[in-house]
Amino acid sequence: MPDVAALPLIGASALRARAAARVLRTLPTDVKDGALAAMADALVERVDEILAANALDVNAARADGTPESTVDRLRLDAGRVAGVAEALRTLIALPDPVGDVVRGSRLPNGLELRQVRVPLGVVGIVYEARPNVTVDAAGLCLKSGNAALLRGSASAHRTNTVLVAVMTEALSKAGLPEGSIELLPADRASVGELLGARGFVDVVIPRGGGSLIQRVVNEAKVPVIETGEGNCHVYVDASADPATAEAVVLNSKTHRVSVCNSAETLLVHRDVPFLPRLLAALADAGVTLHGDEAARAAVDGVLPATDEDWATEYLSMDMAVRVVDDLPAALDHIARWSTGHTEAIVADSASAIAAFTAGVDSAAVMVNASTRFTDGGEFGFGAEIGISTQKLHARGPLGLPELTSTTYVVTGNGHVR
Template sequence: MTFQDQARAAKAASTVLRRLSRAAKDDALSAMAARLREAARGVLAANAADLERGRAAGMAEGLQDRLRLTEDRIEGMAAGLESLAALPDPVGEVVRGWNTAQGVRIEQVRVPVGVIGIIYEARPNVTADAAGICLKSGNASLLRGSSSALESNRAVISALRAGLVDAGVPADAVNLVEGGHETTQEMMGARGLVDLLIPRGGAGLINAVVGGSTVPVIETGTGNCHLVVDTSADLGMAESIVVNAKTQRPSVCNALETVLVLQGIAEEAVPRLVGALTGAGVAVHGDPASVALDARVVPAGPDEYDAEYLSMDLAMKVVDDLPAALEHIAEHSSGHSETIVTENLESARAFQQSVDAAAVLVNCSSRFVDGGEFGFGAEIGISTQKMHARGPMGLREMTSTSYRLVGTGQVRLG
């Protein structure tokens, strides 16, 4: 089947999905979860083949972690589909409503977008998450995973489509797009068949889709996430948050990449934080001031403050004061998630008001910036743009709105 054929089939399925009741969509999600559990052994075998091919090609360990599936991760994928079934259906929700002076009732109502294309790298768990969110929000999905996860994605999609058939929903509501670079270009140019594109991956992929697509795009960004240690910070709290944000899962976009320590607390904070980080296996790359305060810090290269390491590496810098930290973040941030650890209410307020990011945190780990942690169920990704959707994108972010007007024969006279 060509991409054009797939896209037309998805378009046809989307017209069915628009009319499905919540009960029908929830039954389909449950059936998809059941089929995914049944297929777990085959999915793991397919994933092992992808991992072996990746290792032979020299795939970085961080990317291998994103690609790797385990029994627990597959169970998490299935449970994520079931959690979506338990969430309210956004379709049909009245955002606002009012009556005109002539008595016409106007309501702004949430409606599906239609056909959503998602282009993503590695991470086959995204396949189930994206398919589930699109289905629950009434959208058909065209899922373009990377070649590194091809066998895994084939196995996952096969299970999900079987679940749809079990529930009496068109299998073409969920589609795996295969092929080379030319197919991706077709997808990016399929205006009229694809209603929205979402790239999820590294900066190269995101920039290519944003710059080359004629289909509307929601931009998900890389995660060069910062944490500021204020002079009033509780260092025990800072240590706990820094270690968690960096090490719990370093290969994801909400992992911490840079720590900025204010000069007034640096003499005490830098050795303590470096000790905790190196003890957890993190290599700390720092500016001359942080190197001078702790010999375990290795000098940072000129581009490291712009890096998304996605590994057990972290950049550190000593800055004069909070305005200097805000200036550094404004220059280097990817607009994803930025954190301050402080006991000073004015510093916290200034940070939240000054930082331009999808998520701004005070005294908690950036690992909370996640659709599941927000209570959205699974997520499509984290948007770093400023139009339509920003931050973790769950069900509501996968809808548009339509104005519905009901009258009793009124006509406009003026």
């Protein structure tokens, strides 16, 4: 373990979290659930205090010229606070993964072998803007028996400070150890210390834009679970039902544009007869379209698309549109430009659906359903820390089981080898 003196900004928090993690891994489910309920109640009871701090953050962000899509991520209201509190209560109803037997057997020599889920330990989470992540991450870590080191953005630091103070006070009253939830300083140097805290931190999870994620991946000396950008695609096959296609495309793009499961690119088979209607519906909804030559010929007002458009996670009311010759061409486009988050197909053809789901290499594939469903809550997992776009150690929504590792417990009766 490195010298804590090498971590002047986060060392004390890391030591507290390390000590807390040893206690949290042994807590029974009912104790953790009682603590989650106490946290949820405290958030609701102190909503005015939380919103006052959030208003300061929002006003400062707007004064700095922050884009409204980012301000929307930052902003809380009474309904959103109630929502994050309810997410904690949802965790209470979910199974505790700690202690689950993943597999087990009796070996020929009589040894009993069990692979058992155990907490990861100390989980560092680096995230931007969204203060709801502070609550979601703390709750998920607690339920899965982990201590949380939270490093939110400077833009939300007032809000995060109050949220963590409220939750920490509730945990203390519930008898949980100091250090179960720690908020780190919101500056660049604290991220560097966190990424180098091998021996103190067991895993770091980044949640934010591409530059943040790349910094964490490139600089980390501790293991990382990468949550990636969401350059998500919807492919409309020649066999698609027009009404279904319009509903799925509009919801994927316009339901909430500032989140990673919002669709950014629309791919349409050249034999789809209702392309003008589909693009007109998007334009009527306020979407600015960036298209190839065929898309621009279908309706007026479509801007020329470049490679930058195919690569961009807009997080705004913009969408890139390409008309493709066939399904393999759609798959080729996705393979080149996708970030591996979510892709969707709208089709009635069973063979097209089978080819698409087999050919796409992403964390989630939607069939005749909106990309907006890629979400831990929508999947029934409760709150999530993020959507992992890597293949190790977890992929897709990071819920409770994904915040555990395993230990092999081998029981004998004086066995020797």
